[in-house]
Amino acid sequence: MQIPAFIEMRKTVCLKTVTTYLLQLLKPFLKILRLLLLFVTLLMPFY
Secondary structure, three states: OOHHHHHHHHHHHHHHHHHHHHHHHHHHHHHHHHHHHHHHHHHHHHO
């Protein structure tokens, strides 16, 4: 295996790990956002 190809492979693996980590971090926020949206849509008729 050539060195540049190896480095590129490492880069893609790194990016995948970072993106999965970020998604794990964002999941609770997404849940909260969904709940807020649901709350707002339920309250809309009363305004």
